[in-house]
Amino acid sequence: MALNHLSLSLQFAPGPETAAHRTALPRHRVARWIRHALAVDAEITVRIVGSEEGQRLNREFRRKDYATNVLTFDYQQQPLAIADLVLCAPVVEREAREQNKTLEEHYAHLLVHGALHAQGWDHETSEDDAREMEAYETAILQELGFADPYGG
Template identity: 50%
Template sequence: MKLSLSLQQSFEAPELVLKRSYIKKVIETALRHINVDQDCEIGIACVDSDESHKLNLEYRQKDKPTNVLSFPSDIPEEVLSLLDALPIGDLVICIPVVLQEAIEQDKTAIEHFTHMLVHGTLHLMGYDHETSEEDAEEMEALEIEILAKLGFNNPYTVKED
């Protein structure tokens, strides 16, 4: 499996230096874990709070910025068969929200960013945590397994002082 990555960084933060190779490794690890073996294309946009807020309001009717928005590809099946690589969609990650949540959850910035990258990638592949408790448990279990492969702890356990 080969991953083609389009990366747009309209917001950068010194505490979270993002390397294209790292982002590709995270997404490839997630896709391989769920047995995706065909070539894929994904777009990632790292944005500020204003852009996230605008998109979250427009597409989810939620009047606030959010950590990650996923926009799965909606290319018809008959067209997909003609393509060399599967366009799985786009992720919009709000860096200020990710940084604030990392502080609140006592995590490093890269730890939480990586979790949001995995979380968003699973959404693009059809996983959901909002429709049922069973779906949420399945998605969280996958996130935990993928993050462990990347050397990170369970993101759902609370650190004790």
């Protein structure tokens, strides 16, 4: 299977909340996970942040005053997907623990999820769209060797 081209910038916000996550997110793995979710070539920045930055961005851009696991800022979808994916390290870590997943499994899922959002996929428009997106995420993650992230 030929994968689409990805220009990737991987950033880690300074601080103790993100330092341990560098080991879980080697650049080659992040690129592989995202590339498997791409239907078009892409330029994507992935930024791993702490709780404070995650909460601030979610409050400013979604009007929700808490840190969430992943935020997708998509600027262009065709012919090239251009987006920023912001993942909040403490939230991802807590969710992985609660869902009995490894940090790597959960990051892979959230990066695939964010990459699909960057290409126009949306699970908040309808239940059918949510089921379709979840099924596609599951197929991609299984192709990458991960279990169904939704436990099915």
